[in-house]
Amino acid sequence: MLDYFDWFRQKGWRTVVIVARDEYSNELECGAERIGYDIVYAPYSRRPNLRCLLAAILFTARLMRSSTSELHVFHTPVASFIAAIARMFAPGRLCVYYCHGLVSYGQIGIKRMLLYAMERFTCKMADRVIFVSPSLAQYAVRHGYVDAKKVLGYQGSICGVMPNSVKSPREIGSRSSIVLGYFGRICESKGVEHCFGVLDHLRLAGVEVRLIIGGQVEGDGGWFDSRVASYRACVEYLGYVRDKEAFFNSIDLLLCPSSREGFGMSALEANSFGVPVVGFDIVGLRDAVQTGETGFLVEPGSTPALAQAVAAYVGDPAIYFQHSSAALKRTGESFRRDEVLSSQFELISTLRKVKPTG
Template identity: 25%
Template sequence: MTRLVHLTTADISLELLLGPQLSAFREAGYEVIGVSAPGPFVERIEARGVRFVPLRHATRSMALGRDARALAELRDLFRELRPDVVHTHNPKTGVYGRLAARAAGVPVVLNTVHGLYAQPGDALPRRAAVYGLERAASTCSQAELVQNPEDLATLRDVLHVPPRKLVLLGNGVDLERFGRDDGSDAVRAEVRAELGIPERAVVVGAVGRLVLEKGYAELLAAWSDVVARHPEAVLVVVGPQEADKADAVPAELLDRARADGVRFLGMRDDVERLYRALDVYVLASHREGFPRSAMEAAASGLAVVATDIRGCRQVVEPGLTGELVPVRSAPALAAAIAGLVVDGGRRRAYGLAGAELARRRFDQRAVIRTTLSTYERLLGAAGLEPPRGTAGLGPPGGAAA
C-alpha cells in the first residue's frame, strides 16, 4: 500500500484543517500517517483510520534549537517509516519537513502553501528571511500546492520557484456541513435560545484564535462604537485563547469587551450551528492565506466583512457578497459593520450571493481531487504505482501554474 505522511506543527491542524482530506486519501487507497506535536485531537485523527506519530520537538513558538532537533527527529522518522509521499504544511514544518524528507530520500515530497508568512508590504528583513527559507525548502520538493493565486505569483516571479513545480490548489470547505438547508431557521432559534440572545437581535460573529494578528484589537474597538449606536446588536467570538503566544489578546482588552456585552464562547466543535445564529461575519485579520472561516461563513449564507488583504480578497467580492475594509482600521470596520446591522436587505442579498459563490469556488472535493492527481503524477514520475480508488470524490479542481 502506498504510504502517505502528512506533517503539521500541531494535531489541531491535522484534524481541523486537514481531517476530511486525510479521510478521503485513505478512502482512495493510501495508508495515511499524520505527524505532529501530540495534543487533544489525536483520538479524533485516529478515529479516521489515520495512524498518528508524535513529533516530540515540534513547537509553534520561535525556538531554533528545538526546530533543529525536530528536523533531525523527522529525518530519522522518515528513514524508519519509509513513506512513498511526504506532504508538509504550516510555515515551520513546511520548511524543515521538506528538508528532512529530502535528506531521508523520500521519493515524493510536496508542500501546501497555506499562505506565505511574509507579504510584499512587510519590512525587507522579514521578507528576506521568509522568502529565503521558502526558496531553499522548495528545492527539496517536486511540487508546491499553492492555495492563493497572489502567493503563486510571488513564488514564481519573486522567489523564482520553477513554474513546473507550482499548482494552484485553491481552498475549500465541506459544503454539506456548512451550506444552508431547510432546517437552518430552526437551528438559528435553538442556538440563540441556548446563548440567551433575542431573536430580534442582529448578531455579528468572529471565529479564530484570540491573537492580535486576527485583528481583535481593531474589531473590539470598532464594536464599542457599533454597540453604542446600535444597542440591539450582539457580538459573538468563537475561538481559544492563546496565552502562550507573543501576540495574545491582552486580558484587559477582553475584560473591556465583556463589559460591552461581547460573548466569548471559547473553542467550539459546533461552529456550523453557530453560523446559523449569526447575521454578519467579520474577519479583521492582518494576515491570511485563504481563510477557512470566511469560506464557511459564506457557505452558511452570511454577509462577510473582511480586511482587504491577500486571502480575504479571494473569498469576498465587495458589493456582492460582503465588504472589504482597510487592514488595521477600526473606524472603517465599525462603519462597515454598522451599515449591515441596519440594512437587513443588504445582509440577505450578500448572504445569498456568498452561498452561491461558495458552491462554485469553495468545494473541498475539488481540493482533494487536485491533490490526488498531483500525487498520482509525482508517483508515476518516481516510477511508483499510485492507488486508484478515487471514484466519487467530485469534479477535479485547481490548475497548473
C-alpha cells in the same frame, strides 16, 4: 483534516501523519483509531529551541530514509522547513510543500528577512508547491518565494465546507441592531483588536451591536481578557467552539480583520451558513470572499472602513439578503466537501508521476 486523511485511505492509500504532540494531537489520535491511519509523533514543541529543532530534523530525515512512501506532503511553514532540511540527508524522495500561507507576509524589518529566507528555502527544496489560493500563489511567484514552474495553484480550503441545515438566505430586517462574530485563532496577526474598534465606531453612530467571539487565545492572553472584561456588556467570549452551526446561526455578520491569510476558511464557513463577511482586502481572503457579492473587503488595517461596511448592511437590508443568497449559492456550487476532496485526490495523484529533484 481528518476528512482529508480519510479520503486518501478510502482510495487505498496508506497515510502516515507526522505531528508534534500538542492539543491537536488528541483529536488526531481519536481520528487514527476511527478511520485507520498511522500517526507518528515528532520531537517538536510550539516553543522550539535549537536542540528541539535539530532533533526534529534528524527524526524526519530518518523517517524519510526508511519510508517506502512514494510521496511526502508537508503542511505548515515550520514542518515544511524541517522537511526541506531533512531531505538533504534523505535524497530520492518526492517532497511537496502544501502552503497554507506565508508567515513573512505583513512582517517588517529583520523578522521579515529571516522568515522570507526560510520560506524561500523551503520552496526551493520542494519538488512542487501547492498554494491554497490563486492570490497566494501569485504573490509568492511575484515576490520570488518560488519558481513558477513548481507551482500548483488550488482554489479553496483543504477540505471544503461541511453540508449544513441552512438552505434559505438570511434577512436582517429593518432594525438598528446587529450581531457580529469573530471565529478563529486569537493572536496579533488575526487582528481581533479591530473587532473592538468596530464596536466603538458603531456605538458612536447609534447602532446597537453585540460581538460574539469563538476561538482559542495564543500566547499571553492577558490583553484579550482585559478587553473582553471592559466590553462585557456587548461582548461574549465562547472559547473553543465545537458546534459551528450554532455559532454561525447566532450571528449576522462575520468579521475577518486578519493581516495575513492563506485562504480564509472561517469566511468560507460563514458563507456556507448564509452569513456575509466583512474583512480586509488581503492575499487569500480576496479568494474566499467575493467583495460586493458575498461580503465586503476594505482597506487593510482600517477599522473605520470595517465599521462603515458593517453599517452599510444595517442601512440596507436588501444588500444583506443579496449577499446572503450569493454566499449560499457559491459555497454550495464550488466548495462542497466531497467535491473539494475529490479534487485534492486528483491533484495529489498526479504528483506521483513527478521525478524527485532532491
